[in-house]
Amino acid sequence: MGVVVTMVVTVTMVMTVTMVMTVTMVMTVTMIMSMTVFMAMIIHMTLTVTMVMIIHMTLTMTMAMVMTMFVPVCTKMAKFMLMIMAISAPLSMIVAGCTRKYKSERKHRCGVDLNDIVVVQAKKSANAFDSNENHCHDYEHVYEPSDDTYLLVDTLHAEKALLDSLRPKLALEIGTGSGCVSTALAKLLKVPPAMFMLDINPIAASVASRTAAHNGVITADALVSDLDSALALHHKVDVLIFNPPYVVTPSEEITESLIARSWAGGKDGREVLDRLLPRIADLLSPTGIFYVIAILENKPEDICERLRNFGLSSAEVLTQRRAKNELLMVIRASKFESIADGDLGQAKST
Known part of the structure; x- marks a missing residue:
């Protein structure tokens, strides 16, 4: 037996x-x-x-x-x-x-495997950071893809027909973090535009560059920059993306650390975003579109009004999604009175 x-x-x-x-x-x-x-x-x-x-x-x-x-x-x-x-x-x-x-849920329909992106980001790199800390892990200093990242990617996917019709030649992401939004956009469009991924965090710029390379995106360059200060792009940006630090915090938290810069937004969570808003109309091309993440505490209607006051004709809350205790939303703005597939309206003179 x-x-x-x-x-x-x-x-x-x-x-x-x-x-x-x-x-x-x-x-x-x-x-x-x-x-x-x-x-x-x-x-x-x-x-x-x-x-x-x-x-x-x-x-x-x-x-x-x-x-x-x-x-x-x-x-x-x-x-x-x-x-x-x-x-x-x-x-x-x-x-x-x-x-x-x-x-x-982390693998979106546009073909970007966010699981792979996180793996690339979390790998220990001897050259990623050189300061008092030796050979630190990237994810300790770079904002990892999260609910706001996924909302942006899903929104861009929903906007695919419009974006393809615009045939963008230059895309710019400010505060790129892991770089997965720019990577998603490049893989989404029929003809990937030239792309700049900017971040004030040098580790984030390094991670974003590796993210693009890991996913076969060859049209993207990552640069260290405070907002758009590293580039002179007067009326040249066709797609502008910004996932700003939007959490309401004391102003001093904004500069506490590299990772804090990715989420600490100061008063109303708007201190970093408000620095960029006056620059949007100057950055966008005549057919350019701006996508920005916000939460309810950021006063999204006020953001839309300020964008219109700064020279944009159209500014609206495009999508929103509940994530834990936050109501995330994407605001879309352009120089056109209306945006619809095949109907871009009339551009506002600048």
Whole structure:
């Protein structure tokens, strides 16, 4: 009897290991093959759920057989355990599915794998930062992709038809952080524009450059800059993106550290943004569009009014999304009275 049990357990372990290796290999090949990211993601998720079910059922049968054969008096208990474990199989599927769904939220339809971006950002780099701290981790000093990042990427995806119709030649992201928004935009558009990714944080500029390279974007350059001060782009920017430090804080927190600069916005969360608002009309080309993240505490209607006062004809809250205790929103502004697919209205003279 002991020999039989040993054989069953051995065969089960071999089958399980073989299945795991096979599924892993298939998933790897799937991602490498020239197919769409969407198809790869579906196959990946399907194989993952299938693997979980197979392993679960294999272990269930093995445990039941061992209990039945090795301890006959426990036959009823074995059947009871088999029933409980069989019932829990659908729960395993749900857990596996939810896990994949959570992870897939970071992979947007435009083809940018934000999971990969975070991995690149978190790698320890000996050359990333050279100061009193030796060889620090990037993510300790750079704003990681978060809900506001995803909202911007989703908004740009929703604006794809409009942006493609404008055929932008130059895009500018101020406060780029990890660089994933610019990377997403470059991969989204039919013809990627030349792109500048600016950040006052030198580590962020380094990370943004690696993010673009990791995702095959060759039209983007990352520069260290306080807002747009490193460049002279008078009426040249076709797409301008800004995810400013918008959290309401005491003014002194803005300059406390590199990472604080990415979220500390001072009074009303507007101190950094208000420095840029008067520059928007001068930066935008005649068909340029400006996208900026804000929260309710930033007084978005006042932001729109100030943009109009500074020379833009159109400024409105385009999208919004609840994220924990914040109501995030994207404000879109341009020199046109109205923005719609195929109808850009009339540009306001500057």
